[in-house]
Amino acid sequence: MILEVDGVDTFYGETQALFGASLAIEHAKVFALLGPNGAGKTTMLRSILGLTRPRRGAVRFDGHDVTRNPTHEIARAGIGWVPDDRRLCPTLSVARNLSIAQKRTRFRNWSVKEAAAIFSPLEYLMERDCENLSGGEMQMVAIARALVGSPGLVLFDEPSQGLAPKIVGDVLATILRMKDEGIASLVVEQNAEIALSVADHAAVIDRGRIVWTGEAATLRDDRGLRQRLLGVQ
Ligand SMILES: Nc1ncnc2c1ncn2[C@@H]1O[C@H](COP(=O)(O)OP(=O)(O)OP(=O)(O)O)[C@@H](O)[C@H]1O
Numbered sequence: 001m002i003l004e005v006d007g008v009d010t011f012y013g014e015t016q017a018l019f020g021a022s023l024a025i026e027h028a029k030v031f032a033l034l035g036p037n038g039a040g041k042t043t044m045l046r047s048i049l050g051l052t053r054p055r056r057g058a059v060r061f062d063g064h065d066v067t068r069n070p071t072h073e074i075a076r077a078g079i080g081w082v083p084d085d086r087r088l089c090p091t092l093s094v095a096r097n098l099s100i101a102q103k104r105t106r107f108r109n110w111s112v113k114e115a116a117a118i119f120s121p122l123e124y125l126m127e128r129d130c131e132n133l134s135g136g137e138m139q140m141v142a143i144a145r146a147l148v149g150s151p152g153l154v155l156f157d158e159p160s161q162g163l164a165p166k167i168v169g170d171v172l173a174t175i176l177r178m179k180d181e182g183i184a185s186l187v188v189e190q191n192a193e194i195a196l197s198v199a200d201h202a203a204v205i206d207r208g209r210i211v212w213t214g215e216a217a218t219l220r221d222d223r224g225l226r227q228r229l230l231g232v233q
Helices: 041-050 070-080 094-099 112-117 119-124 135-148 167-178 192-196 214-219 223-230
Strands: 003-014 013-024 030-034 056-061 079-082 153-157 182-187 201-206 209-213
Touching: 003 041, 003 070, 013 030, 013 041, 013 056, 030 041, 030 070, 030 112, 030 153, 030 167, 030 192, 041 056, 041 070, 041 119, 041 182, 056 070, 056 079, 056 135, 070 079, 070 209, 079 135, 094 135, 094 201, 119 135, 119 192, 135 167, 167 182, 167 223, 201 223, 209 214, 209 223, 214 223
Parallel strands: 013 209, 030 182, 030 201, 079 153, 153 182
Antiparallel strands: 003 013, 003 056, 201 209
């Protein structure tokens, strides 16, 4: 397993957001974490990254317990993050946003050029300041920035949010390209259909509890199960 989250309880102050939540992601596989608004999907990503530290339970990445490690060490170990609000440095160029994020890890090491080449338009935007990019272009830069961190696992928070269908297709194709390169992904989505179209495994979270986990194909093919777990067709 590249990632194991084991019985995690996470709180915001006194409010508990995750209750004994567990999931396991295999090397070079795509895992979809699905669930409605407020279910705890972002909190799961924050718990993995150490941004909101679990009060109980453990997070193991690549065989090492990282539960108490600072966020920058967790990133340096090879976990990339594509946040829903992108978080690029707006006044810096695309090239600079990528070069400051570059890291070497024990996984495949990506150059800025290689990461930018994953989306063809990026190569032509390298000198553009990030504040002058479209939403779709910002998402491409955010993914390329995760890649130059040379990750073994990338966490995607609602990657389809606010994007045109064509761009969503490009993002999904990139997740599969990354998988071919040996990179696992954890895709957090409210849109089950989008995430399940690329996922190998999936889990459903509801009010802070993992209520189902299994093969993505099972959820994809069983409309009744999807309806029962997610309330969608
Ligand atoms: N900073 C915070 N302080 C207090 N409670 C929070 C905070 N962030 C999230 N929560 C609460 O924790 C619970 C889980 O939120 P979380 O953002 O993880 O859900 P989510 O599944 O990602 O939802 P969404 O799809 O709307 O982003 C919610 O009840 C939310 O109100």
